[in-house]
Amino acid sequence: MFLPTLAITSLIVLLASFTSAVKPPPAAQQLKDLIAAGNYSDPATLHKIFNALPPAEMRTVWGTYKGLDLTPNPAFPDTIGWWGKRFLNESFVDPLLGTRNTTSGPVVYTYPRANIAQMREITFRGKSAAAIVYDKTPIMDYFRRVDGKTLLGLGDEKGKPLGPFFLLTKTVGQVVVEI
Secondary structure: OOHHHHHHHHHHHHHHHHHOOOOOOOHHHHHHHHHHHOOOOOOHHHHHHHOOOOOOHHHHEEEEEEEOOOOOOOOOOOOOOOEEEEEEEEOOEEEEEEEEEEOEEEEEEEEEOOOEEEEEEEEOOEEEEEEEEEEEEEEEEEEEEEEEEEEEEEEOOOOOOOOOOEEEEEEOOOOOOOO
16 A cells, blocks of 8 residues: 555656646747737747747647737738637638627627638648638638647738738637627
């Protein structure tokens, strides 16, 4: 009886020391530090971080994500109250979720309608990762993994410079309506 208890206690101590010693990749920590400081809008820095992060595998990204635009462009004001993105499966993606105030409170909705894109594994900058391919516009969004619930995205519109960068944080239980 004494030996198994000692073995279990040792295992718990070993696991605790291992998990507390695990640190996020340097690029992920750098991004988190920039966001915490509110200093995240430099595209050159974001490109370096994006390139250093591991790919986001398509099978790991399904869900609804709250977004943060890291490189807003004043020439393109946010007219939908961009809230985030939703990935249901390879063929059903809502890349534009907006928010609108109603009499019963804020509502997250699909814009301009549901399911206007698809998800594919695409090689970009030497890494095969999840990417959104829009149905009717020449736009793709590429993703890198920051941590277990966070993605860094990079938009790519044909014929234009790469950008914007955006951060997506997975949410649970968020209701999305189709308007």
